[in-house]
Amino acid sequence: MRFYSVIVCLVSFVLSVRALHFEVEAVEATRAPTCIRDFVTEGQLVVVSVHSSGSSGDGQKLNMFIRDSVGNEYRNKKDFAGDLRVAFTAHASAAFDVCFQNVLVRKGKSLSREIELDIEAGSAARDWNAIQAAEKLKPVELELRKIEELTDEIVGELEYLKAREERLRDTNESTNRRVRNFSVAIIIALIALGAWQLTYLRNYFKAKHII
Structure with missing residues (x-):
């Protein structure tokens, strides 16, 4: 039982949400966006949850896009504020970027947006509460199911x-x-060239009666 508790705690830690909290300053549209990179395998479910401060019309426009390294674009949202949730299935095993660009609209002010970003992938992205209710799983069975899916992902x-x-x-x-x-x-070519030069020089000297 103690061993099982350790396993459950370990799995819960692995399945925990990767949350980030940062600030995106409002700048000119030509400035490079702020990007967070992660890696997923083909066919893996990914859920990206974003919460931003501020509101529309506050002098800045927050844009977000999600794109992987092979060119697939999963979402492109312009001028949003508040909560945003994006779920997608990876088309390829590749790194993907969640990028934010905060464009300054009202000149002369120093503005910024606070971003809270959660990225869940694989089994961590599934709605386990809905699965438990649909399949009527006990808590122990649910944890074992999580362990099973996590093991499959590792394999x-x-x-x-x-x-x-x-x-x-x-x-x-x-x-x-x-x-x-x-x-x-190259070696064969050099040997052939050297042999040809020797033959040519020998014939030349013989023609001139030098040898």
């Missing part, structure tokens, strides 16, 4: 890392093979 991530390592190894081996073949080709 999936390990398989992805293994496949990625195999691809990198194949790329390295292919590069080494090409470099080796290129080096051999």
Whole structure:
């Protein structure tokens, strides 16, 4: 029972929400946005919850977009305030950015918005209360279900890392093979050029009766 309690606490810690609290200053539209980066695997559920201070018409416009490193855009929200919740399924195993751009509308003032950002991915993003109510699970059964899904995610991530390592190894081996073949080709070309030069000089000297 004590061991089970330790496991439950560990899983609860792993499944905890990754919350950030920061401030975005209102600047010119040409300035680069403030971005938070995370990584997800293909087909993984992601829920992004945002709470911002301020209100529309307060002299600043807060824009947000979510985009991954391979070009997929999941949300583009302009001029929002208050609460915003975005749920999406990752199209690829890649890093994704949650970016905020606070555009200064009313000149001459120093304005900013406070942002509270929560990012949940995988099993942590699921509505476990709804699952418990729908399937009539006991608390212990619910925790075991969380552990099971978290284990499946860990196994999936390990398989992805293994496949990625195999691809990198194949790329390295292919590069080494090409470099080796290129080096051999250069050596053969140099030997052939040297032999041709010796033959040419020998024939030239013989034609001039030097040797």
